[in-house]
Amino acid sequence: MGQKLAILGAGDVGRSVADLAGEYGHEVVALADSSTAVVDPDGIDVEAALERKVGGESVGTADPEAVFETDYDVLVEATPTTLGDAEPGFSHVERALEADRHVVLANKGPVAERYEELQALEADSAGSVRFEATVGGAIPVLSTIEDETPQAVTAVRGVLNGTANFILTRMAAEGLDYEHVLAEAQDLGVAEADPTFDVDGTDAALKFVILANVLADGGFALEDADVTGIQNIPGSALDLAAEDGRTIRLIGEATREGVRVAPRLVPENGPLAVTGTRNIVQIETKNAGSLHSSGRGAGGPETATAVLSDVGRLPEL
Amino acid sequence: MVDEPVVSEDDEEGDDPETDGGVQAYTVRLELVDEPGELLRALSPIAENGGNLLSIHHERGNITPRGHIPVEVDLECPPDRFEDIVEALRDAGVNVIQAGADRYGEEINVVLVGHLVDTDLSHTLNRIQEETSAAVLDLSLSAPEGTENISSARLRLAIDSGEAEETLAQIRTIGTDKELTVVEPLLGGDA
Numbered sequence: 442m443g444q445k446l447a448i449l450g451a452g453d454v455g456r457s458v459a460d461l462a463g464e465y466g467h468e469v470v471a472l473a474d475s476s477t478a479v480v481d482p483d484g485i486d487v488e489a490a491l492e493r494k495v496g497g498e499s500v501g502t503a504d505p506e507a508v509f510e511t512d513y514d515v516l517v518e519a520t521p522t523t524l525g526d527a528e529p530g531f532s533h534v535e536r537a538l539e540a541d542r543h544v545v546l547a548n549k550g551p552v553a554e555r556y557e558e559l560q561a562l563e564a565d566s567a568g569s570v571r572f573e574a575t576v577g578g579a580i581p582v583l584s585t586i587e588d589e590t591p592q593a594v595t596a597v598r599g600v601l602n603g604t605a606n607f608i609l610t611r612m613a614a615e616g617l618d619y620e621h622v623l624a625e626a627q628d629l630g631v632a633e634a635d636p637t638f639d640v641d642g643t644d645a646a647l648k649f650v651i652l653a654n655v656l657a658d659g660g661f662a663l664e665d666a667d668v669t670g671i672q673n674i675p676g677s678a679l680d681l682a683a684e685d686g687r688t689i690r691l692i693g694e695a696t697r698e699g700v701r702v703a704p705r706l707v708p709e710n711g712p713l714a715v716t717g718t719r720n721i722v723q724i725e726t727k728n729a730g731s732l733h734s735s736g737r738g739a740g741g742p743e744t745a746t747a748v749l750s751d752v753g754r755l756p757e758l
Numbered sequence: 759m760v761d762e763p764v765v766s767e768d769d770e771e772g773d774d775p776e777t778d779g780g781v782q783a784y785t786v787r788l789e790l791v792d793e794p795g796e797l798l799r800a801l802s803p804i805a806e807n808g809g810n811l812l813s814i815h816h817e818r819g820n821i822t823p824r825g826h827i828p829v830e831v832d833l834e835c836p837p838d839r840f841e842d843i844v845e846a847l848r849d850a851g852v853n854v855i856q857a858g859a860d861r862y863g864e865e866i867n868v869v870l871v872g873h874l875v876d877t878d879l880s881h882t883l884n885r886i887q888e889e890t891s892a893a894v895l896d897l898s899l900s901a902p903e904g905t906e907n908i909s910s911a912r913l914r915l916a917i918d919s920g921e922a923e924e925t926l927a928q929i930r931t932i933g934t935d936k937e938l939t940v941v942e943p944l945l946g947g948d949a
Contacts, residue, residue, distance in 0.1 A: 669939070673871055673939045674871060674939070675871060675902075675903075675908050675910060676902070677900035677901070677902050677908075677909060677910040678869050678871050678900075678910040678941060680900055681898055681910050681911070682867075682869055682912070682941070684898060684912060685867050685914075687867065687943070689869070689941055692944055694944075703941075703942070704939075704941050705941060705942055706867060706941055706943040706944065707944050713944065
């Protein structure tokens, strides 16, 4: 049976979820951007709302508050990730759970920064929280860990930031320096105008903090992660790595003991040396060796598939 | 000295000679202290655990940076006994540098990035040799922007068995002291 979705956030991910929901058998009853909303208990006209949004108008005429008054089954939280108190994302989740609704997060903030509070809210609610989309976009990372059971997973390693990976790949392939490749990545739209979060390792760290929280059942926030970015890596370092059949990738590691993100030497032809904006995770298990999963870790439709997979796993309320 | 082909780590994955009894040839590299009786002490755990010695290459003239003597031992044994042999060697206090394939390889590379020349590269290397159990085997420096600017160096290190994590942590500390970025190898999993 389809679920009634209320979507908060009308960026790439929120819009893609709205766009694809029908294909997955769900109905969108509310869609809100930061200042307005469109709400209809019988299902909103998604196409019209998206056209308005893309045309630079507001998504609707209603107050975003109206979303919480709607009869929805699942709140999709796709507002931008914020650090520290993870607001306003966290309060959105809180309101939905207190109303005994399900929540699916694409927003990394609450899961990375306030995991234990989230778990406590979920325990008191008839609703459930899922957040596959927060780690590795289209790649089923968290559901794989769930299938293996977190206790049987000893570590998760990998490349979970496409921008940093694109830059390192181009530097190695073309013998170019960081600044040059960054400018190229910005021209191509791979890197944002302000790429700080991607290149200083913060974005990858948030994802590995979420993974550590899942493995250890909480206990981690961004400040607990040991993070080094790629800004100081010159082309010459990649050349030297290649002399020994290695390359450098921004690798994250999450275990029950901690989180570390840093540029690391990996075999040039090894599984973790993915190229371009591709992501990869290696899930090390106690009894089944290592599992690898690679794919698109970002992008609206890609991330939306992770949100909609989560919606499909939720029980009916 | 027995003169016959030996399985080195390079052809470990290839068509290894495997005799009818399922016995396989292996190479272990050891580091011995230069004292009488050390070689015999190092070989007995092999014989005691079902290994058959094929050849011993005792590089007397070749001393490691820590003043030890590298010895290469070729042996054959059933594959399921090999780990026992390596463990017995380590239990006997013998420093195993490499055993069979990469799995036991205790040679690692790190890349240092920063003002390597300005911050006295030989001092950095000395600190690594003195403060860690690593021996610097060789070094490759790349300074395309000139030595006053950011440059990179790749160090190939020999480290004591099972001490990679600790050694890397010590090198990281030295890197922090000298404002150098240390790009470490990823050791975990099958990376």
